[in-house]
Amino acid sequence: MGADSGPGAPAAVPWRKVLYERQPFPDNYVDRRFLEELRRNIRVRQYRYWAVVRETGLIAQQVSCVAVFHTLWSCMEQGDLVPSTVLWVCLGCALLGYGLYEILGGACVRERTRLADLQSATIFLAFTFGFSPVLKTLTESVSTDTVYAMSAMMLLAHLVSFPYAQPSPPGSLSLNAALFASVCLASRLPGALHTFTMLSCALLVFALWPCLLHRMREKAEWSFPWAAVLVCLAGVGGLGSLWPEGALLLSLALLTLTLLCPLLLVHLQRHKDNIHGPWDEAEIREDLSRFLN
């Protein structure tokens, strides 16, 4: 360690840690302040268990959203739900959500006018309604297995690429993947109206709900866990009505995600060993000839 014994260091000029000046010391000389600026784990935060559990709620509720969507689709495919009813419910939910959004964001400056919002809504509805006959016939020639596999892949991609840190403008890839999956599934339904309904539901669940949730978290912090729990229960319940084992699996997965993973995270924090600081040159003083044979 080139800390103290510099080769005949003249004590007249003190050594400075700069590279642009010619000093009477060799280039790799460091004085006793070797590794003084080394810091360990300065950015390691101490997580508290319940705070982490709260945050995990977001991931859990997203998974449950997918489960809710799947439930809706299965019910419509089997004919348990009438499309027009679902459509009216969706419309009601949308208006409710919009109202809640406006109430919660009262003090904020609006970045879009109400007219722009209305325009967007009209475009959605017109486009989807106009294209739903075409969309219905899209996967006619594709086999069922392929359609299911494609949808599953796409929903997985949606979950993986979801911007959990900043969900308010929904990420491109996640939203597109979810919409692609919903179009694939919707084209398997018996009628054009079914397709239209399915797409409207997809839009509500995947595009508009995360924005509302984010607004709720910002403005009314206390409501977020209740909303997440509600969604999870809805997901498990819906899946349970179709496939009880699936509901069991889903609840197990959610519990693991919500309770076990944060425990793991907190527990493993103690093994963190990050070093920070500037570099110092080291001089090897050991006899390394024993490695040569």
Next chain:
Amino acid sequence: MVLKIFFPQCCNTADSGLLVGHWIPGHNSAVVLAVIHYPFIPGQVKKYLSELQSQTQVDLTVLGSWSMPKEGKEGMDSFLKDLSTIFPQKCWLQLSREIGKRGFICQGDKIILIHYDQRKVMLSQLHPVQDVSQKSDIEPSELRLVFQTVAQSQPLFFLDKYDDGPLKLTHWQSEGREASIIAELLKQASVPVCIFLTWLLSLWHWFLLFISSKLSTCVQSGYRAVHFKTVFSPKKAATHMEFMRKANIFVSFLLDIALGLLLISWLYRENRISKLADTLVPVADRVAKELQELLEWLMGAPAGLKMNRALDQVLGRFFLYHIHLWSSYIHLMSPFIERILWYVGLSACLGLTFALSVLSDIVALLTFHIYCFYVYGARLYCLKIYGLSSLWRLFRGKKWNVLRQRVDSCSYDLDQLFIGTLLFTILLFLLPTTALYYLVFTLLRLVVVLFQGVIHLSVDFINSFHLFAIGLRICRPYRLAEGVKFKVLCQEPGTPLHLMMEINPLKCSSVLQCYRTPTYSCYPKDSWAALCKKLFVGELIYPWKQKTDKTD
């Protein structure tokens, strides 16, 4: 230093006189072009030589004296010596012959006499051809200078023994110039005729450019018009290459017409035209029916592939309607087909190339519906491919940066994302249907293009084959010279060495290589890789697009 004298064979038995010729600069040699006989006035000789010098750009001088003794005429020697003072020279030659001896006698330096046939060397062209006006760094060789000198001194050979001038010369044409009245009359008349024909042709040329250049008949006739402008230009061919080109255009045109007339005589015998017309309409009908069956097969489940039913039906019905229009058009035209074919067949008298071009155009017109289908299919497919690639970028949240020509990330609005994803899904699932239609029509179009290509290649071959050069090589081999060979004529002691110079003709393969006419080469302008890429993306291909001939 040994002096080389190139001596024309025709002057071997000429009377005594002055040797007129040209000293080759840089080499120790001289070319004798003619002999001026006694009596002469030195002043007039000098005047004549300076006149000729301005006409021919060759530095003509009096080289020396030539003495051919005859019975009864002696005592020229002293006269000859005095001449060297009248015509001052750095080197004065004195050649003489004696009766009974073959070799010449020369006073002065050691010389080698090379005899050459003046007419042949004057008409010959040494290969590889170097343009006189071209400034090249290579010094022309001695042989090349000799050939150039003799060829350029043609005005010297116009004075023959029947002219009443003050000077009497001996050269290859001194016995009298060969000419015929008909040739002279034609030469006189040709200039105004050429001017008139050039004007007509330029008018025709402009008219042709106006009409679309898609018809290969028009292209071919435009090409011929350009050729004729070259041939009928009143300016005489300045260089050898221009002359060869003119001559070849003329000869190959004559051959073309001869072949065309042969074709006509075969076609119009035994009522073949009407037989052809009778088979044409059923063939067109058959093609339409085959296409219809093909489309119906595509509208079902072709080769087990599952198509999108709605799009399939739409496209299939659209194309079927076109075929229906086409067959009704053919049926409308069927009574007039025979008459049209009769008159069109007469156009073969303009040449075999014309007949082939007309055939190619008829095939193009008969398969016009295939071309239309191909264009529709290709445009649809191309649109789809571009849409898909752009929407795929939107799917990933990226955008094409036109300024930087690269893909950048972009944050889209919610509505853009929604509509983009919908469209992407639609385009993706409709891709197999469109791709199949595109594939089928592209294959059909390629078959037609292949057939047209074969016809164009044969037309190209007829156009570019240099018949005149080959004929010249066979009949008059000395016109196209590659070099010379020397033969020893007479080697007696006491006399200078006599050599005979003979011309080596050019090899046939070099003739073909040197005189290939650049044509509107219809070789495919895309390489295979570029063609495959264009087919994959859906761009329209025109593999036999003809470039206009702008060279030479």
